Amino acid sequence: MSRLQDGVDRGSAAPAGTGGLRLPRGRQLLAFAVVGCFLLCACGMTTLRAGAWISSFLEDRGSDHSSGGAKVLADWPANSAVLTAAVSESMAETLDGLAGEFNRRRERTPDGELKRIELVTLSPRAMVEESLGQPRFQAVAPDSSLWLVLIEQRWRELYPPGEGRLPESRVGPSARFAVSPIVVAAEVETARLFGWPQQTVGWGEVLGRATAPPTGFRWGHPGPENTAGVLATLSAFYTGAGITRGLTQELALQPGVLEYVRMAESTALEIGLGDDPTGGRDVGVEVGSAAEGLRSGILDVAVVQEQTVIAANRSWNRSRAGLEGGGGDGRDLPEGHLVAIYPREGTLWADHPLALLELDGRAGPALTQNQRRAFRSFTNFLLGKESQQVLLEAGFRPVDGTLDLHSDPSPFAIDISVDPLLPQTSLPLPGRAVMEIALEAWRYTRPPANIVFVVDTSESMDGGKLAKTKAALHGFLDQIEGDGDKIGLVDFGTGVAGSGGLRRLDETGRRQTAELIDRLEAGGATELIDAVWAAHSALQDAADAEAINAIVVLTDGRDNDSERSLRALRAAMQEARIQVAVYAVAFGRDADEELLQAFADVGGGQFHRVDETSVEELYRLIATEIRASE
Amino acid sequence: MKRTRVVFVSVLSAAALLVVGALVWRTVWGGPAGPDLNASRGEVVRIQVITAPPAAPWVQAAAAAFNATGEKAGDAVIEVEIVPMDGLAALGKWERDGFAALPAGADRDALSSEEFQATETYPTAWIADSRFLVDYANESIRDRLGRDVFLSDGQYRVRLLAExxxxxxxxxxxxxxxxxxxxxxxxxxxxxxxxxxxxxxxxxxxxxxxxxxxxxxxxxxxxxxxxxxxxxxxxxxxxxxxxxxxxxxxxxxxxxxxxxxxxxxxxxxxxxxxxxxxxxxxxxxxxxxxxxxxxxxxxxxxxxxxxxxxxxxxxxxxxxLEYPFAIWAGGETSAAEKNAALAFQRFLLSEAQQRRALSFGLRPGNPAVSVSATEDSLFVRWQRLGVxxxxxxxxxxxxxxxxxxxxxxxxxxxxxxx
Structure with missing residues (x-):
């Protein structure tokens, strides 16, 4: 009652003519509640939207891009529209930019999921291997379709097709978004020595110099993880066999052909991505550093994609503005300019496919419908005019044939050292059996190897690290084919305990070595330098100068108990009759990387962290890179 | 005063609950438009059409034009999604049940929500490279499921689009x-x-x-x-x-x-x-x-x-090769989806789209449309090259x-x- 009276009173107290409305207290409360509720909801929703906007803004800075060693979980929700694609190094930078642009478009699937592309950089060969299990990606963009064929063939070996007419495929839909022929790149002066541009130049001339008596000629090509590397090796097989097509397994394995390939490869430096070309020992030297290798005279020629030549010349011209050449016959090209030689006998093409993997859920989550949609959208985006223009500007030949390569501003029109009308011949991809030989050519052409493992079995290796080491050692043994190699094992956890010297890897030697590995136990100090000394002594005692001699050190720690010093070891290695390379592999963050790097430097080997290289890769490195330094 | 405070606190709590609820909903469903929301709205009927790559450029352009018309199947707007796939790959998928058809005798209405969701992306139609591929796929599926799925007569029969x-x-x-x-x-x-x-x-x-x-x-x-x-x-x-x-x-x-x-x-x-x-x-x-x-x-x-x-x-x-349009007649797709496919099939067979096929180098399935019927026909454009x-x-x-x-x-x- 009082409240009502109160309300009435206040209402009557309102000045006449103001038009003001005095509500009863109950209604005031109601109005207050409604307004308050509205304001709070508005604030809440604004906060949510702002949060979502900030989150999406942060997400859309570009594509998430990680390199081969980075961990990407091989797991995703059933409605995921995030497509992770493995991309080869030669396309990684350009595709990363395009993926970022695609992600900024914020396309959604019909059920509201944001389509998103993430990239991980891997060598094509690593893509093949990972694609056969449960990969951390759902799509692959190797530098050539030949790797997709390999995935398919190996998949069918793993899972032989059943009764059906058409076997199940691991590789799903695919589309090529750019192409680039494999060429022989040379500095303009070197190219002229071959008769360029008046004469056509072939693999025969290039490899003729590589296999001639010592002339100091050096050629470079990427490892067999990349298309250019495969082609370089194939070209040696073709040239060695004296043919330009019809290369069969029988021809490829003829001793004369294998000897020719061995000679050619003995003058080859492995180039690729991200390393110093002066060493020529790396698994992957950067495109740009291949150019540096050519310009500095370390390499005479290099087998690369045509795009590499365009990109290298562009950056060279930028750094030397105004020095661009103009003569159509190459006479006016400035010093340091690279030219693309399209081998007369033919070449292969990097055709940059993007392919979806048909992950069927047998070893992990299956491919989602939304990932399929993201793949289709991204493919359409890559084939669109704008993306194709970006690829052209980067020096690739776009797949959109309506884009003009022959007039400005096409880089093909600006850079006269490339010719968009070439190549006109092809060096055909041989059959499966020959391809496998080319991919594993180093196995056929290398000398035997004597390898001593120095295994850290100190207390800190107990548990997972030692188990991992044992697995790596068994894997390494599996990698070695035939019985031409010898293996030794030095365990230094509880003092340097020799394991019986070098064993030939025949059936008995393999069994004994495997047993030694299984018996390794952790405990004790880290006598790292003494152990390497012992390994080095074992190799000197074997006195096999014709073989590859190497020490592989696997450790997680620092030397804390050696009698000998690094200086003494270094002196001993430098004075030794038998050259020994040291490959050091570090487990964990505590490893004395400085010391391990010093080992590698002394022996002309390499230092790796454990997640940087696979067992197979390490073995190939040892077999091929020591040879290159012969 | 005390009552005012109670009301104030209640309002605050209600608003906070609302915000938390919205957050939870967003987290669970992953976005403002979860699958259930779309389904309950019933506004869109979305169909996937497996399409042979040589016909895909034409069919994709036609699908974009068709989607823009806003044509409906019942009350729902039709959206056509084209999935390019070579005929051999598609035949393999049909033969191996790679699209996951329902078991023989399964009732669409009795499906669990998971099973129902799985059928949402089942292809509604297939534009193969040639009629024989459709026939072989049908034979293979008939052996497995005991029913025809690509029909030779009736409303959903196979019709040839272009050659x-x-x-x-x-x-x-x-x-x-x-x-x-x-x-x-x-x-x-x-x-x-x-x-x-x-x-x-x-x-x-x-x-x-x-x-x-x-x-x-x-x-x-x-x-x-x-x-x-x-x-x-x-x-x-x-x-x-x-x-x-x-x-x-x-x-x-x-x-x-x-x-x-x-x-x-x-x-x-x-x-x-x-x-x-x-x-x-x-x-x-x-x-x-x-x-x-x-x-x-x-x-x-x-x-x-x-x-x-x-x-x-x-x-x-x-x-x-004659690029037949085959509508899946099985229970994996709804009547609305089949009718949507039928509408898209009609659209592709319309004279305008048949004439449009000429710009993509295809010979129209409709014999009344000649290969030189349009100025932008590739047959006209490249006549001097011997077409x-x-x-x-x-x-x-x-x-x-x-x-x-x-x-x-x-x-x-x-x-x-x-």
Missing amino acids: TVLTWGLFRDRGAPLLENLGPISWSTVHKAAAAPTGWRELGGDPAWGHFKFAVAGPGDSVSGLAATVSAAGAYFGTNRVSTEEVTDQGFRRWLGGAMEAAANVSGDRRSAAENVALFGFAAGDGGQFLESELLWYMEGIQNRWQEPMIFHYPKVTVR REETPGAVEMKPPKPELLTAILRWGEVEESP
Whole structure:
């Protein structure tokens, strides 16, 4: 009652003519509640939207891009529209930019999921291997379709097709978004020595110099993880066999052909991505550093994609503005300019496919419908005019044939050292059996190897690290084919305990070595330098100068108990009759990387962290890179 | 005052609950429009149409135009999504139940929500490269499920959309010496050119061209590759119906192997000969056997990039592909989805879209629309390169029987390279 009276009173107290409305207290409360509720909801929703906007803004800075060693979980929700694609190094930078642009478009699937592309950089060969299990990606963009064929063939070996007419495929839909022929790149002066541009130049001339008596000629090509590397090796097989097509397994394995390939490869430096070309020992030297290798005279020629030549010349011209050449016959090209030689006998093409993997859920989550949609959208985006223009500007030949390569501003029109009308011949991809030989050519052409493992079995290796080491050692043994190699094992956890010297890897030697590995136990100090000394002594005692001699050190720690010093070891290695390379592999963050790097430097080997290289890769490195330094 | 506080706190709590609720909802459903919301709205009926790659550019453009019309099936707006897939890959999926059909006798209305969701992306229609693929898929599924799923009559029957044929193509400057020395292009000519030990030197061309290179799709890689093998067998045996015994004949295999010595493989992808020539030019083939529609479609790119066109030469033995539109009649798709597919089929068969097919190099399925019916018809644009309105006198190969298809594919696997 009082409240009502109160309300009435206040209402009557309102000045006449103001038009003001005095509500009863109950209604005031109601109005207050409604307004308050509205304001709070508005604030809440604004906060949510702002949060979502900030989150999406942060997400859309570009594509998430990680390199081969980075961990990407091989797991995703059933409605995921995030497509992770493995991309080869030669396309990684350009595709990363395009993926970022695609992600900024914020396309959604019909059920509201944001389509998103993430990239991980891997060598094509690593893509093949990972694609056969449960990969951390759902799509692959190797530098050539030949790797997709390999995935398919190996998949069918793993899972032989059943009764059906058409076997199940691991590789799903695919589309090529750019192409680039494999060429022989040379500095303009070197190219002229071959008769360029008046004469056509072939693999025969290039490899003729590589296999001639010592002339100091050096050629470079990427490892067999990349298309250019495969082609370089194939070209040696073709040239060695004296043919330009019809290369069969029988021809490829003829001793004369294998000897020719061995000679050619003995003058080859492995180039690729991200390393110093002066060493020529790396698994992957950067495109740009291949150019540096050519310009500095370390390499005479290099087998690369045509795009590499365009990109290298562009950056060279930028750094030397105004020095661009103009003569159509190459006479006016400035010093340091690279030219693309399209081998007369033919070449292969990097055709940059993007392919979806048909992950069927047998070893992990299956491919989602939304990932399929993201793949289709991204493919359409890559084939669109704008993306194709970006690829052209980067020096690739776009797949959109309506884009003009022959007039400005096409880089093909600006850079006269490339010719968009070439190549006109092809060096055909041989059959499966020959391809496998080319991919594993180093196995056929290398000398035997004597390898001593120095295994850290100190207390800190107990548990997972030692188990991992044992697995790596068994894997390494599996990698070695035939019985031409010898293996030794030095365990230094509880003092340097020799394991019986070098064993030939025949059936008995393999069994004994495997047993030694299984018996390794952790405990004790880290006598790292003494152990390497012992390994080095074992190799000197074997006195096999014709073989590859190497020490592989696997450790997680620092030397804390050696009698000998690094200086003494270094002196001993430098004075030794038998050259020994040291490959050091570090487990964990505590490893004395400085010391391990010093080992590698002394022996002309390499230092790796454990997640940087696979067992197979390490073995190939040892077999091929020591040879290159012969 | 106390009551005011209670109300104030209540309002705050209610608002906080609302915000937390919204957050939880967003987290659980992952976005503002979860799948249930779409389903309950019933505004869109979305269908997936598996489409043969040679027809895909036309069908994709048509789907975009169709979606823009806002046509409805019942109350729902139709949205067509095109999934390009080669006919052999699609046939394999149908045969292996790769799209996950419902078990025989399953009732759509009795499905769990998970099973129901799985059917939402089931293909509603298939535009195969050729009718025989649809028939074989249907036979295979009928054996498994005991029912026809691609029908030959009734409302949802298979209808042919457009056609194309196999044709030869030669780069202009290289065709001239070849034709002069070896006569009209045929499988026999290709065989002779491939066998020339010094290549173009003895074929009358520039020795710098190297060996004669032949662009052709791999037999197991695509339907056009399969068609090329069938046409080669037809030419070798002088018949339009090849048997399994003939295709497995050692003499034929040796002969075809000789011709295939010249088949260029520069990257590992041999699905489309025309695309390869457009991308790799002379390195992929001085000439080849192509789908007419693909060669027309890529001709602008070939001419732009390689500064030289390809000339059409029609073979005496050819294969016709007719791109049928087959609607899945099984319970995996709803009546609304089937009707949506029917509406899209009608749209593709409309005169406007049939005329539009000419811009993509396809011969219209509607006989009333001639190949020169529009100004932007590729048949008109490239008439000077030898494209013909009709293909008179050509023997058309009969579709391969299932066992012949199997024999060719198995052979393709053995011969597969790299």
